Amino acid sequence: MVDVAAHSKPVLPAEADDAPAAPFLLWPSLPEELLQRAFLHLDSRSLARAEAACRGWRRAASADFLWRDRCAAWSWLTRRKPSGATWKRQERALSGAPRFVVVGGAYSARGRAFDAATGAWADVPAMATERNGAALLYDVEGASLCAVGGRSSGPYGYPLASVERLACDGGGGGGAWAAAPPMATARCCLGAAFDDAGRLLVAGGAESMYKHAAVHASAEVYAPGADAWAPLPPLGAARCAHSLALSAAGTAYAVGGYGGGLTYLASVECLDVAAPERGWRAVASLNQPRAGACAAFGPDHCLYVIGGGGNGHDADSTCVKWDSRANQWLPIAPMHARRHYFAAAFAPDGQLYAAGGFEWSGQLTTAEVYDARADRWRPLPDLVDGGAVIEFCAGAAVWA
Numbered sequence: 001m002v003d004v005a006a007h008s009k010p011v012l013p014a015e016a017d018d019a020p021a022a023p024f025l026l027w028p029s030l031p032e033e034l035l036q037r038a039f040l041h042l043d044s045r046s047l048a049r050a051e052a053a054c055r056g057w058r059r060a061a062s063a064d065f066l067w068r069d070r071c072a073a074w075s076w077l078t079r080r081k082p083s084g085a086t087w088k089r090q091e092r093a094l095s096g097a098p099r100f101v102v103v104g105g106a107y108s109a110r111g112r113a114f115d116a117a118t119g120a121w122a123d124v125p126a127m128a129t130e131r132n133g134a135a136l137l138y139d140v141e142g143a144s145l146c147a148v149g150g151r152s153s154g155p156y157g158y159p160l161a162s163v164e165r166l167a168c169d170g171g172g173g174g175g176a177w178a179a180a181p182p183m184a185t186a187r188c189c190l191g192a193a194f195d196d197a198g199r200l201l202v203a204g205g206a207e208s209m210y211k212h213a214a215v216h217a218s219a220e221v222y223a224p225g226a227d228a229w230a231p232l233p234p235l236g237a238a239r240c241a242h243s244l245a246l247s248a249a250g251t252a253y254a255v256g257g258y259g260g261g262l263t264y265l266a267s268v269e270c271l272d273v274a275a276p277e278r279g280w281r282a283v284a285s286l287n288q289p290r291a292g293a294c295a296a297f298g299p300d301h302c303l304y305v306i307g308g309g310g311n312g313h314d315a316d317s318t319c320v321k322w323d324s325r326a327n328q329w330l331p332i333a334p335m336h337a338r339r340h341y342f343a344a345a346f347a348p349d350g351q352l353y354a355a356g357g358f359e360w361s362g363q364l365t366t367a368e369v370y371d372a373r374a375d376r377w378r379p380l381p382d383l384v385d386g387g388a389v390i391e392f393c394a395g396a397a398v399w400a
Contacts, residue, residue: 035060044070044091067091074348075248076301079196080140082400093399098347101138101145102355102383104131105343105393106363107153112383113398114367116349121381128164128177132157133209133241133341135192135202136394141224143168143400146180146200150394151188151208159186159207163200163222168400184220184229188213189292189341189392191244191254195273199223201232203254206240209341209392211312215240215260219271233279236269241341243295245303247324250274253283255305256290264289264310268322287320287329292340292358294395298372299350304332306354306370307339315340315357319370333375337366343395355383358391365390 030038039047039061047070051061067087071079074094081090097117101124103110109131111124127147134150145166151157163180187205194200203219217239219232235254242257242265252271259265266286272278286305293308298321306319315338320329335354342357342364355367367380384390 032056032060036063036066039066040069044095062088064088076297076299077346077348078140079248080198082143083141085143094348096399098349099398100345100347100353100355100395101136101398102343102393102395103127103136103145103147104134104150105356106391107132107157108393114353114355114380116347116351119381121383125166125176127166128179129160129162131160131394133189133392134160134394135190136343136396137192137194137200138168138396138398139165139194139198139200141194141198145396145398146194147177147394148192148200148202149183149187149190149205157208159188159205161186168398181222181227181229183222184231185216185218187216187240189240189242189258191239191242191257193244193246193252195246195252196250197223199273201244201246201252201273203232203235203244203252204239204242204257206258206260209241211258212261213240215258221276232276233271236280236282237265237267239265241291243293243305245295245297246273247297247303248301253295253303254280255295255303256286256293256308258291258312264291264312266290283324284322284327284329287331288316290316292342294342294344294354296344296346296352298346298352300372304346304352304372306344306352307335307342307357309340313360314338315359333370333377335370335377336368336379337364339364341392343393345395345397347397348399353380353395353397355380355395356390356393363390 064087070091100114109127130153131150135148137146161182164177166177190205192202200222206213206215215238217234220229222229239257243255245253250273257265266289269280289310290308295305303322309315317334317338319332339357344354352370357364365382
C-alpha cells in the first residue's frame, strides 16, 4: 500500500537559477475533498500517518467516513460502534489486543479474562447471580458485557430469566454488574446474539442442563430503549445446549443442541432478522449431532462449529465450518481437548478462543486458540488458578 504521507513532496528537477526559494508542494494544496479521495486508498496505518503530516491533512484524514470504511474489515464480527463514539475510536479498539472473557459455570458467579497482549488471565468482577449454562455476549452499542439466563445454584436450582450487564473499561470490565430487564421465559443453556440494530435475540433453552429436562422452542427479542421483551417466531425444533450465531447479512443460525428425551440434534435452522415473520427455515445439517458445542462466524464469513457431543456424555474435539456459498460443511483442525458445554468466541484478531468444558471424570481447566488462516490450534494458559469457572461457562470477546 502506497504511503501518501511519505510522498508529500514531489521529486523536483535540480533547482535552476530562477526557481522559487521554496518548492511548490502539490499534495497539501489539493482541496480537502480530493485529499479524502486519495486517503480512501490508504490502509489504517498509512491514514494515521497522513493525519499527523500537517493541519490540513489532519482535518481531511479525521473524517469519520474514512475510518468507517476501515472498520468494514470487521463486518464479519460487527457493523456497529458505541453511541457517541467515532469510527476512528472503533477502528482503534478493533485493531488492538482483544480480551476473551469467561464467566459463570459450575454454579459460579466468577469471571476471568484472557488478555491477548499479555498472554495471561485475570479476574473480572463477579456477577450478581451465580449462573450455570448462561449466555454471555458483548454489546457493541453499550460497550458492555451481557449475561443472560442460566440456572441458579444448589440442588433445587431453577432456570433464570434474569439479565445483567457489566460496563467494559478496556479490560474484562469494571465496576459492578447491573440488572437489566428480564426475559419473558426463564432459560438455561439458551442461544443468544446481538443483531446489527443492537437488539438482543434469544432462542430455545431448557429448565436445566440435565437430560430429560423440558426444552423450549420459543424465542424473544429485546430492543434498545424498550421496557419489555417481544416474542419472535418459535424455532422449528425445540432445542437447548445449542448456539445462536449471527451472520454479517443479518441472518441468525440456531445450530445443533439437545432436543429433549434421547434426541441430540445435527439440524441447523436460520431466521432473517429483518423479516422475522417469515419464520425459521432449515439449512444444511451438521455432519453429526452436537450438543454443548460453540458456533460463531469467522473472518472468512464461514460458520465455525467446534466441539460438542452426541449423547450428553462424550465430548468431541472435532470442528467443522460451513460455507454458505458452497452449502457444505468442511472439516477443520480438531481442538487439543475434547470439549462440550464450554466457552468460546471469535475475537477481532481473527482468532477463535475456547476454554473450559464438562467432563464426567472432572472439569476442564485448559484453554486454547484457533488460527483460522493456519488451520491450527495452540494451547493457552489454564483458565483458573483455584477458582471454579470451568464447566457450563459462557464466553465473549471484548474490544472496548
